Amino acid sequence: MSFEEIHKTYWQRVFRLCMGYVNDRDWAKDIAQETFITVWQQLPKFKNESSIGTWIFRIASNHCLRQLEKDKRMMKTALPAQIEEKPPPDIEDKVQFLYKCISELPETDRIIISLELEDIDQAEISNIVGLSESNIRVKIHRIKEKLTEKFKHYEH
Numbered sequence: 202m203s204f205e206e207i208h209k210t211y212w213q214r215v216f217r218l219c220m221g222y223v224n225d226r227d228w229a230k231d232i233a234q235e236t237f238i239t240v241w242q243q244l245p246k247f248k249n250e251s252s253i254g255t256w257i258f259r260i261a262s263n264h265c266l267r268q269l270e271k272d273k274r275m276m277k278t279a280l281p282a283q284i285e286e287k288p289p290p291d292i293e294d295k296v297q298f299l300y301k302c303i304s305e306l307p308e309t310d311r312i313i314i315s316l317e318l319e320d321i322d323q324a325e326i327s328n329i330v331g332l333s334e335s336n337i338r339v340k341i342h343r344i345k346e347k348l349t350e351k352f353k354h355y356e357h
Contacts, residue, residue, distance in 0.1 A: 221315030
């Protein structure tokens with residue numbers, strides 16, 4: 202598979218995965234771009250030991266985790282009110298709320314539910330995250346329960 206095909210096939214999925222981590226469109230785009238730079242650089246070394254998707258999602262997850270670690274070390278300041286970011290009008294309120302809820306989950310739960318939302322096979326999620334399939338199933342069930350509970354409060 203050529204890099205162009207890989208990029209076309211996986212860009213949106215990687216972007217949504219990054220959104221689940223950082224809940225910020227620009228930041229998620231930056232991390233997704235960094236992911237594909239790494240994919241492009243490392244593609245000749247890819248050994249087909251896992252599926253290309255598993256490999257790409259692992260790279261994306263690692264980039265997300267590194268960015269979150271960097272962010273924790275940086276001082277945070279609020280944007281002045283006059284330039285405060287307004288949510289893009291093309292994203293529904295519920296989708297934004299979902300990304301917000303996902304971004305509040307522990308790191309492992311974020312990656313698991315983001316991959317689940319991308320219809321990634323649970324065995325593949327297990328390989329990406331490094332947990333057993335049965336543990337992944339239990340975690341997905343619990344994460345969905347947490348998100349459902351948050352949505353009950355959102356709608357009232």
